Amino acid sequence: MNNGQPDPGLYEYNAYRNRPKIEWPDGKTVAVWVSPNLEYYELDPPENPIRKSWKTPAPDVTGYSHRDYANRVGHWRMAEVMEQYGFKGSVSLSVALCQHIPEVVEHANELGWEFFSHGIYNTRYSYGMSEEQERTIIEDSIKTVKNATGQDIKGWLAPALTHTPRTLDLIAEYGLTYTCDLYHDDQPMPVSVKSGKLISMPYSLEVNDHYGFFIYNMSPREYADTLIRQYERLAAEGENSGTVMCIPLHSYLIGQPHRIGPFAEVLRYIKEDGRAWITQSGDIADHYLANYSHLAGAKNDY
Template sequence: MTRPLLPRQTRYDYHPLPGRKDYSWPGGKRLAFVVTTNIECFAFGAGNGHDPAKTGEPQTHRNYSWRDYGNRIGVWRFFELFDELRLPAAHNCNSLLYEYAPQVMDEIRRRGDEIVAHGRTNAENHRGLWEADEERIIQDVVGMFARHEGRRPTGWMGSGAYETSWTPDLLKEAGFRYLMDWPMDDQPVWMRTRSGPILSVPYPIELNDSQVITHRRQDASEFCDQIVQQFDEMVEQCERHPLVMNVSIHPNIFGQPFRLRLLRQALRHCLENAQDKVWRARPGEIAEFCYSLPPGVIPGSEMLQDNV
């Protein structure tokens, strides 16, 4: 038997888009439109964290306070914007926010928004962890959310979207129903774990303000134009295939006033056009809808068992 030339992942199989089964979102909609914020807390002078000037800079009071702006100011502007646009939202939240900025979590609870578990803090990621250590962190995160909310999150987005080789296995075994760490598709896809399948819900590495503004040094108008262009193209393509458009924003980046105005315009464009095709959704709602579909519809569903 010939060995493959390249190392391969075994979490999902190759399913080209044209050969997939067709389906529609609730109400016959064809494009699930999602806005996901990233609400994070960081260690002061230690650990990981982006710098507004360049990558690889040491952790200082300056870059700490730049990020902290998001929790003190930016996220509250996001809440007002979502109210203004009547837009449902999901929030990737570090569990240590309960200790650092509990008022933020109180407001998310009051609004009825979805909480997606986002690790303990973005000052750490899971790369290089032993399995038992990563399992303890995941359980600590689940316990923190359950104690404060009376229920645990169903979705996971890793700190920095980093994983170990066994992260999906641990997430499935911890009771998570979906994850958003794998940006390989515009549709939900079932992924293998050693304890049964878990759903991957699309989450962008491209339509992500941290990537665009912090890493690629593009400006706010370019990011907001990308939102509009992505929406207009997907509205056309979703006539042939049901799709998910997820927009990722960080309150320390687009919570800045000069960027917020452009974001408002871009989101308003998405919410005022082609609404006969658009489902304003949260990732957890997308996941639950996919769980309700019969095997054979969602890519990878041949691995489903009766007890999924």
Template sequence: MPVQRYTTLPHHDRFPYSAIHQRSDFRWPNGARLAVYLGFNIEHFAFGEGLGANLGPVSPQPDVLNYAWREYGNRVGVWRCLELFDALNLPAGTLINTALYEHCPEVIAACVARGDELIGHGHTNAERQNGMDEATERDLLQSCRALMLQHSGVAPTGWLSPWIAETALTPDLLREAGYRYSLNWCHDDQPVAMQTRSGPIWSIPYPQELNDIPMIMGRQLDAKDFAQMLIDNFDEMLLQSQSQSLVMGIALHPYIVGQPYRLRHLRRALQHIANHRSDIWFTTPGAIAGAMDGLPQA
């Protein structure tokens, strides 16, 4: 009987396998072991076309029900969330669609006034970038960076693709456009150096489960259960981090957690985390990337 021959599986070649318990030790800037950040996604969607998260059944365009629900986040939810962050003195890594500069520039101005980090998140979440050719994707990354510099006075160092959609060249194009880190990959609890054709770029852990879209909208998790999930994850990672520095991100969208009954439960979860402020480093993704730049690289 012939022996079946197996071939090596296709690989991305961006980073090798690494077991988390076999790595060099380090600490975050304040000596803490656990870095926590808010990934606050503020988004704008085209009316009558394109993609978007849905509250109810998708209807023929114009899908007023789902569009208006998402727009609640920019008119109401974002302001309630910022009030909560202010009350707890929590910074945020704010991921923005650059279409917001035309639609509601005061929202981004409020985040800048708070001192939050602005992170590139495409021009609109009504479209994905994984269907783009190289020239189109390069233009998107460069244009978003230029618009943020023009309107907010700072060029972003980080990027999260709308719908976490990449092409095979996205890490290369990010590095070449001047970005220092990506939030697209959810494969580790520590930053990972990704190789590109122009040198390394940091992959900062971004959550796909501590994330209100897949949990609340996808799995239909109740707000109180999502809040308990944040608390449980934080408590367990705080315990794990006693022997190893880790990163915990929380992904939030104001049209979801900005709804009053959900905000009530988010308040409870963030208050619990804030009560441990002296035990952790509550920070932003850009600061995490900067801290990694300051460590000796193998």
């Protein structure tokens, strides 16, 4: 007997092999987007009763300083390589970065990168939040990014991938059009929410550099090979119906001197292959909503 939360019915089952065809611009078979996580971690964050921010008691100097490498060094190295091969970032942003280290946000904005919210701090979790608290975070994200960059955010990735049962309904209510918090498919899918129009944007845990280096213990060369194999399969399957490949990055990892070279080779490979729509998450969402939001038997009145 299940006494937990009922299935929220966020999306309906739709077998991969029997779907109507999705077509990307210019006959491309796979939409490829790169998602740098530009984050801010607190050395001694407020305690969440459900989950600890750091492995060791505060101050966790090792954990904090490792991540601080991202904004001091890693971001700049990663961005240089991305620009070299024509990949514009879709930034999963800890919006507090706009105040703490505005130089990084300003640089990404000058490059034409897109921003969506990853919460305020990556050391503050949604677990146990009231609706009022969650609304405050969403409103703060919208306002802060607008003031810092001039952009209206379209998407959401929950801080440290933590949620409440109301998260997706709330972001749709505030006019956001995509969530990166569902990892269930290689194509966009409508999400059933109380109001607004929301789709799931294929993000990735499997080829996320955090999983590659921390969970799967890959070498830089193994991670690069994994990205190419991911790309090859999705590009081939996309001939039947367009697929999406996301490359989620953390520059304190991929921006290390010993890792950046193999990653640069991946970007060159994808660029030269010719089957990729090298794009940004907002453009994928706009294209899908304009042409395919009726697919997958969504409960929304699209």
